[in-house]
Every structure is written in structure tokens, then in C-alpha cells.
Amino acid sequence: VALEKAPTSWVRSTCGYCGVGCGLYIGVKDGKPVYTKGDPKHPVNQGTLCPKGLSEHEIVNSINRYTTPMIKKNKELVSTSWDEVFKTTSQKFKEIQEKYGNTAIGVISTGQLLTEEFYSLGKFVQLGLKTNNYCGNTTLCMASAVMGYKQTFGSDGPIGAYEDFSHADVIMLIGANIADNHPILKLHITKNKKTTGKKPTIIVVDPRFSKTANMADIYVPILPRSDLALINGLCYIILEQGWENEKFILERTTGYKEFKKHIFENYKPQDVSNITGIDVKDLYELARVYAKAEKATSAWTMGVNQSSIGTDTVSAICNLALITGNIGRQGATALSITGQCNAMGTRETGFTSSLPGYRNFASSYDREEYATLVNVPLEDVPTKRGYSYPQIIDAIDRGEIKALWLVATNPLISYPDQNRLRNALKKLEFLVVQDAFKSETSLIADVVFSAATWSEKEGTYTNSERRCNYAKKAVEPLGETKSDFDIVLEFSKYFESVNEKLFPSWSEPKDAFNEWKKVSAGRLCDYSGMSYELIEELGGIQWPCNEKYPKGKARLYDEKMPCPTDDGKAKLLCLDWKPLAETSNCDFPLILNTGRTVEQWHTRTKTKTISILNDLAPEAWIEINPADAKKLEVSSGDRIDISSRRGRINNIIVKESQNIRVGTIFVPFHFNEQLINSITIADFDPKSFEPNFKQCAVQLHSFKVP
Numbered sequence: 001v002a003l004e005k006a007p008t009s010w011v012r013s014t015c016g017y018c019g020v021g022c023g024l025y026i027g028v029k030d031g032k033p034v035y036t037k038g039d040p041k042h043p044v045n046q047g048t049l050c051p052k053g054l055s056e057h058e059i060v061n062s063i064n065r066y067t068t069p070m071i072k073k074n075k076e077l078v079s080t081s082w083d084e085v086f087k088t089t090s091q092k093f094k095e096i097q098e099k100y101g102n103t104a105i106g107v108i109s110t111g112q113l114l115t116e117e118f119y120s121l122g123k124f125v126q127l128g129l130k131t132n133n134y135c136g137n138t139t140l141c142m143a144s145a146v147m148g149y150k151q152t153f154g155s156d157g158p159i160g161a162y163e164d165f166s167h168a169d170v171i172m173l174i175g176a177n178i179a180d181n182h183p184i185l186k187l188h189i190t191k192n193k194k195t196t197g198k199k200p201t202i203i204v205v206d207p208r209f210s211k212t213a214n215m216a217d218i219y220v221p222i223l224p225r226s227d228l229a230l231i232n233g234l235c236y237i238i239l240e241q242g243w244e245n246e247k248f249i250l251e252r253t254t255g256y257k258e259f260k261k262h263i264f265e266n267y268k269p270q271d272v273s274n275i276t277g278i279d280v281k282d283l284y285e286l287a288r289v290y291a292k293a294e295k296a297t298s299a300w301t302m303g304v305n306q307s308s309i310g311t312d313t314v315s316a317i318c319n320l321a322l323i324t325g326n327i328g329r330q331g332a333t334a335l336s337i338t339g340q341c342n343a344m345g346t347r348e349t350g351f352t353s354s355l356p357g358y359r360n361f362a363s364s365y366d367r368e369e370y371a372t373l374v375n376v377p378l379e380d381v382p383t384k385r386g387y388s389y390p391q392i393i394d395a396i397d398r399g400e401i402k403a404l405w406l407v408a409t410n411p412l413i414s415y416p417d418q419n420r421l422r423n424a425l426k427k428l429e430f431l432v433v434q435d436a437f438k439s440e441t442s443l444i445a446d447v448v449f450s451a452a453t454w455s456e457k458e459g460t461y462t463n464s465e466r467r468c469n470y471a472k473k474a475v476e477p478l479g480e481t482k483s484d485f486d487i488v489l490e491f492s493k494y495f496e497s498v499n500e501k502l503f504p505s506w507s508e509p510k511d512a513f514n515e516w517k518k519v520s521a522g523r524l525c526d527y528s529g530m531s532y533e534l535i536e537e538l539g540g541i542q543w544p545c546n547e548k549y550p551k552g553k554a555r556l557y558d559e560k561m562p563c564p565t566d567d568g569k570a571k572l573l574c575l576d577w578k579p580l581a582e583t584s585n586c587d588f589p590l591i592l593n594t595g596r597t598v599e600q601w602h603t604r605t606k607t608k609t610i611s612i613l614n615d616l617a618p619e620a621w622i623e624i625n626p627a628d629a630k631k632l633e634v635s636s637g638d639r640i641d642i643s644s645r646r647g648r649i650n651n652i653i654v655k656e657s658q659n660i661r662v663g664t665i666f667v668p669f670h671f672n673e674q675l676i677n678s679i680t681i682a683d684f685d686p687k688s689f690e691p692n693f694k695q696c697a698v699q700l701h702s703f704k705v706p
């Protein structure tokens with residue numbers, strides 16, 4: 001570090017980007033973060049960080065930050081006071097609710113806040129504003145994992161731990177490009193040889209030969225979104241060959257008879273081969289390798305979740321793990337990897353697909369228990385889930401929802417089928433955006449609640465292995481910005497008696513954390529044994545943490561811990577592959593796959609001002625197989641357009657690559673300048689409401705003069 005930039009103090013904290021949850025130190029000088037380095041003692045990353053983590057201090061004083069609250073006057077957003085934005089917004093919300101009813105307000109949050117902030121926000125929205133039309137942008141990335149776990153095990157909650165990667169004999173990554181999206185997880189895979197004495201067999205299932213596929217011993221180049229059929233086909237072969245773990249199936253699962261019948265009737269290897277594009281003999285070999293492993297770990301992320309059959313694909317992966325007994329043992333699990341740093345916080349503190357602590361809206365016992373714990377009248381607790389994210393957008397389009405409050409999310413880049421979204425948003429009477437950063441969406445807001453960001457506030461993030469990490473405040477919030485916790489508490493004071501009722505004498509995030517501990521006590525996601533001090537001391541704690549598990553628990557549903565189903569057993573479910581909503585034809589002959597790159601984060605609100613990241617990934621590109629490029633008479637470096645039935649994007653640079661299969665292309669979704677979500681399809685999983693981001697039919701347009 002150049003001497004003039006050398007930090008004068010170091011603050012131990014947690015990365016605020018992705019769901020891996022790396023521990024780090026923030027170097028501070030003159031009240032500003034100037035350096036970030038990995039925490040060598042943190043069990044997740046052991047001192048390492050990816051490029052985003054290493055440059056994270058640069059987001060804090062970025063020119064893309066808001067420094068004051070903003071209000072629209074004469075069609076322009078101008079700086080104002082907190083009192084004016086809170087007064088204007090509360091008046092508008094009250095007017096709308098009086099005229100159209102409480103649920104005419106929709107709220108969409110994020111996976112970026114701290115758990116204390118989610119808990120306070122959800123409580124305020126549902127019990128204070130009394131609208132249950134509350135959801136998170138997490139619906140765009142991991143709602144299918146939530147619903148898949150729920151239908152198989154009776155509750156959401158990732159069941160494994162990162163250490164399972166270090167103990168497995170076989171690791172199967174399905175639709176999980178961890179090298180780009182969760183790079184530090186690779187550490188746990190490379191540690192495996194040291195732990196087990198031999199190299200594990202790594203299987204990568206992905207239609208695209210991603211950076212992660214470079215690690216594979218067996219690469220399975222399935223046709224786009226045929227993973228559910230593949231998994232069912234593997235189950236067929238395992239059952240046919242007698243490779244299943246019958247003792248485990250009988251003792252720990254239900255539905256075996258129906259499941260076996262369903263698989264034998266519908267997923268014969270030749271049929272599966274036709275759907276997946278994988279040879280029958282390769283299917284047999286794959287099934288053998290997985291089934292014969294003493295310990296097999298499977299993990300997935302967006303390639304599975306972001307699909308209109310995502311929920312069932314998640315449960316199919318769990319079926320495969322269950323019939324081979326690969327659940328609840330070190331090295332044997334089925335782990336969903338989350339996207340954002342605190343996607344888990346939204347899942348657990350709830351108010352979206354469940355009430356806090358994974359309580360069911362439909363259960364009067366759960367509602368009563370929650371009402372008693374937080375001392376609110378039972379009738380205030382919603383009896384059913386409100387609209388999910390896509391349903392909120394549709395309700396805006398129908399004129400049913402009149403005001404929208406967006407928290408740290410930027411749908412004008414991240415939501416599919418942008419034209420449809422823009423048309424809906426135009427119908428709003430009032431748009432509030434709460435964000436630390438300027439975004440495409442904040443520019444069209446009526447008011448902006450300017451938020452503090454990572455390192456400027458205190459609280460906890462829970463990562464993909466249920467590890468609750470402590471994020472310490474290192475510096476004061478920039479300008480007049482406020483933490484999301486303070487925004488919620490102070491905004492609630494503009495609604496008669498709401499603050500006193502919901503947040504009595506709360507002043508710091510710890511107040512929310514203490515209530516959350518009480519609310520989660522005895523639930524699957526039990527935080528009651530945690531404290532900020534203990535979390536810091538242990539380098540994070542994996543819930544449940546209580547008297548029985550004072551230091552947390554690495555994995556769920558082992559022999560001592562039954563599933564939260566009626567009979568304590570996991571369900572083997574009969575699930576079916578379905579064809580894509582939109583297949584290729586002569587007008588749109590290619591299938592578009594969208595995804596990410598390691599250097600950028602989501603819609604780039606954080607990363608677009610970090611020069612090192614932008615030098616590495618300055619713009620979007622089209623990855624295309626040389627055979628398709630030849631047909632179109634284009635080559636690497638040329639610029640072309642892409643269109644679908646929903647729109648057209650101009651001037652994207654071509655990158656020929658053998659990594660992408662013929663008939664498909666790949667484009668990262670981060671970039672406003674080449675907004676790929678203008679052409680993606682609004683097709684959703686009916687159980688999770690997660691969009692099918694990964695496949696739609698497109699055409700390429702070259703302008704080369706022959």
C-alpha cells in the first residue's frame with residue numbers, strides 16, 4: 001500500500017457482495033475505507049478474497065452514491081431533507097391507502113440488507129403499513145431453492161455446509177458456475193485432496209463449458225434446461241441397477257413406491273438421452289460414479305433456480321441425494337448456493353413466502369405465536385402471502401397497486417422483458433427508491449431514500465451455508481445518508497403510533513437482532529444462542545444455534561435431526577421435465593443463455609465506478625460457437641445486434657468460443673448499454689415465481705457487407 005493510503009486502523013467485518021460470506025478486514029484512514037483484505041482466520045475464505053471483495057472499499061465513496069435524500073420537482077430529482085421525503089411519502093402512502101385500500105402499496109426489497117434491517121422493514125411493511133404485497137428481488141435468484149427445499153423437507157433452509165465440498169468423494173455442480181459467481185467456494189473443493197487423501201471426482205453439468213467446467217473430471221454438456229430430465233434419468237438407472245440405499249430410503253423418506261413407479265414409467269434412459277443430448281452409456285457412467293460414491297455432494301445455483309421448472313428441479317436433485325443416502329453426513333449433501341450476501345436473511349426473517357422464523361401464514365398456531373412474541377394484535381398478522389415480485393408488477397400493470405417502494409434493487413436492468421416492466425411502472429402514482437447508489441430505476445423515482453452502504457452500518461449477514469456473520473461498522477455514513485435500519489425506524493414515525501407499537505425504544509440494530517433471536521427461538525432457523533460477540537469469536541455461526549447446539553450446526557437432517565415434515569421424513573416427489581416455453585425456429589434460431597461475470601456485480605450500481613473491475617469487464621459480449629459465427633459470417637471483435645420476440649439490442653461485441661454449444665449463445669446481464677433483459681422472456685415458475693432467465697429464442701443480425 002502506498003504510504004499516503006496506508007490504513008491507520010483495521011475493522012473486522014464481512015463482504016457485502018455475494019452469498020459466499022467471506023470474512024475480511026476494512027482498512028480505514030481519515031474516516032474512509034481505503035483497503036480491504038481477507039480475514040485469514042475466517043472459516044469461509046481463510047484470508048482469500050475475489051476481485052470484488054478486494055476492491056470493496058472503493059464502493060463507499062463512489063461518485064455513484066447518493067449523499068442526500070432526493071425528491072422530484074419539475075421532473076428533476078433534487079436534494080432535500082429527510083423530513084421532506086418522509087413527509088411527502090407518508091402523505092402519499094396514506095392518500096393511496098385511503099382511496100384504494102392498504103394493499104395498493106407494493107414493496108420489493110433485496111438480498112443486500114442486513115438481517116436486522118430486513119426484520120425491521122418486513123415488520124413495518126406488514127404490521128405497520130398493513131400491506132402483504134411485499135417481496136424481494138431474491139425471487140429473481142433463489143425462490144426456486146426455497147420452494148424446492150420446502151416441498152421436499154417441509155421447510156426452507158440450505159441443508160449442507162461448505163466443508164462438505166472438502167469431504168465428498170464426488171462433487172456434482174449443476175447449473176453452478178462458481179468460478180465466476182462464488183469464486184471462493186473453489187477453496188473448499190481444492191482443500192478436498194488434503195482432507196480425504198485423494199482427489200474427488202468433480203462433475204459439472206452445464207450446457208455451457210463455463211470457467212467452472214475447467215475443474216471437471218466429467219463434464220456433462222446437457223441441452224439447455226434439461227437438468228430435471230437428467231436427474232430423473234440418473235434415478236432410473238440407480239434404481240434399475242440396485243445402486244440405491246434402501247435402508248436410508250425406508251427409514252428417512254416417504255413416497256418411495258410412487259416415486260419409483262413414476263421414474264420407471266417416464267424416464268427411460270433412451271428418452272432421457274433424447275431430451276438431454278447425453279448418450280445412454282454416458283448416463284450409465286454418470287449414475288454409477290454418483291451412486292457408488294461413499295459421500296456425494298451436489299450443489300446448484302442460478303442455472304437450476306432461474307427456470308420455470310426450477311422448484312421441481314431443486315426437488316429432483318434432492319430426490320437423487322435421498323435415494324443414495326447422501327443427506328445429513330459430512331461430505332454428503334444437496335446444497336443450494338445463494339446469490340446475494342444476505343439472501344438468507346430475507347428467507348428467514350420472512351414476511352415474503354413465510355412469516356418470520358419460517359412460520360406459515362396459513363397456520364393459526366404460527367400466527368398466534370408470532371403475534372404474542374412481538375406483542376401485536378393477532379388480526380394484524382397476515383393470514384396469507386401477498387403478491388410475489390412478478391405478481392406485484394402485474395398488479396401495477398392492472399392498476400391495482402398504485403405505489404411501489406423499492407429497496408436496494410434495480411429492476412430496470414434485472415427484471416425480464418423490460419418493455420413490459422416499463423409499461424407497468426409508468427402506471428404508478430408514486431415510486432420510492434431506497435438505495436445507496438444511483439441506478440436506472442432511482443432516476444425515475446418520485447423520492448429517493450439515500451441509504452448508507454456496507455462498512456457504514458452494523459448487523460449480520462447469513463450466507464449460503466446458514467452461517468451468520470457479523471458486519472461491523474467501520475466508518476460513518478456518507479453525507480446525510482442513513483442506514484436502512486434508521487430509515488425504517490424514522491420513516492415509521494410518520495405513521496401514527498406505528499413506531500411506538502412496533503419498535504418500542506429501539507435505537508440500534510442490536511434491538512432488532514434481540515427480537516429476531518426471540519422470534520426464531522425453537523424454530524428451524526434458531527438464532528437464540530447467538531450474540532454479536534460469539535459470532536465474531538467463532539468466525540460466524542451456522543444456525544440452528546441454541547442450548548442444544550451452542551456453536552451452531554454444520555448440516556441439517558442428520559440421524560438426530562428429523563425433517564420438519566409431519567412424520568419427520570423427507571419426501572420423494574414425482575416431478576416432471578417440461579419443454580421450454582419458447583423454442584428456436586427459423587425466425588429465432590438460437591437459444592440465449594444469460595449469466596454473470598466475476599468482475600461485475602448484478603446491475604453494476606456498485607461496480608461500475610471501480611476502474612479495475614471495469615477494465616477487466618467493460619461491456620457485455622456475445623459468446624457464440626465458431627460454427628454459428630461462420631454461418632452468420634461474423635468473427636470475434638465484430639459488433640452485431642440480437643433480437644427476440646420482445647425487442648432488440650444493438651452493437652454487442654462477438655466472442656467466438658468452443659465453450660458454447662452450437663445453437664446457443666451467452667450474454668452477461670449486468671450492462672445497461674447492452675440490456676439483455678430487454679429481450680428475455682417473462683415466463684415464471686408457478687411455484688416460486690422465479691423467472692426463466694436462462695433460455696429464450698433469439699436471432700442475430702450482422703451488418704457486415706459481404
Ligand code: SF4
Nearest residue numbers: 015017018022050053
Ligand atoms: Fe465477497 Fe463473494 Fe468474493 Fe467472497 S466470493 S469476496 S463474499 S464477492
